[in-house]
Amino acid sequence: MNTLAVAAVALDFGGTLATPGASPCGRDVVAVLESRFGWPSPAGLDVAVDEVRAEAKAAYRQGVQTPWETILADAWQRVSAQPPDLDAVVDALWESVPDAVVDPRAAAAVRTLRRSQRELVLACNTQRPIAHRRRTLAVAGLVEHFDALVLSSDIGFTKPDPRFYAAVVDAAGGVPGAVLFVGDTLDKDVVGPRAAGMRAALVCAGEPPPGLPEDIPVIAHVAELPNLLERWP
Incomplete structure (x- = not known):
């Protein structure tokens, strides 16, 4: 059983902090x-x-x-x-091609997490260059709240490639068991992070997907994440 405190939170973007944005054609x-x-x-x-x-x-x-x-x-x-x-x-x-707009409730949750002194990492698949995603975060008033951005467009490989999660762990301080990965997709945001030694929580407003491990907490919105961490074992 993992007895480490959650020292860092890695957050997905599309579907977690924002509605997925458009892709150029x-x-x-x-x-x-x-x-x-x-x-x-x-x-x-x-x-x-x-x-x-x-x-x-x-x-x-x-x-x-x-x-x-x-x-x-x-x-x-x-x-x-x-x-x-x-x-x-x-x-x-x-x-x-505008990026997705960060949900105001999600933005408020990020600010609350920042006050908890935990490391915050944005960890997502995207074709959007890192400078443009930084601009999106700046518009939401969040760019300075993240300690690192791990984007597939920047590192060259995507979730669920193990190298993506290794980059997240490195960005979050190097201790997998102290990192909580939060996202809305079972294989990319739960299964992959767990295989890399991280903890995970799923953002899911509806019925949890088949195959979700019983010990994975489910929140309907990322706004619930600060309360989840307060009661984390």
Whole structure:
């Protein structure tokens, strides 16, 4: 039985702190090229982008993160065109596709957790670059409340890859049993963290999913997390 105190909390983002946000598509890329840069897009670029996105999504489910710069470079190659400054296009693309908005109740919970002196880590799968996710947290008034951000877009692999959880443990102080991982997905936010030696709690407003271990606490909203930690054994 784990007798360590919970010294750090790792929080998922989409579905936990915020409603999942939109993901760019081929039409968004074409719109950014024309509206932000005044560049004509090669014929068929939108279709090529969506094809590469689908392939990247399949790899994503296997734990591999494909940067949007790579997606766009591949798409341009498929339409036999010379790509522009892809870093600039990607940056403009994420500015044009808004991130999810942090739930005010979730934000209040994060502030309460910060006052408890625990380490806080944002730990999530996302294609959004870390600078843009920091901007989202800043808008919510939370960027300074997190000690570290572990994003799949930044480290190159996704939950439930064990390397993702190893990065979370390192960011949270290096003691797995002292870390509580909180999220809304059974395999990514409970099973994976537990296999890495962390504790876990599931955010689930409805019926708990089949296969959820009996000792995993369930909260309907992350706003309940501070009270859960107060009564943690």
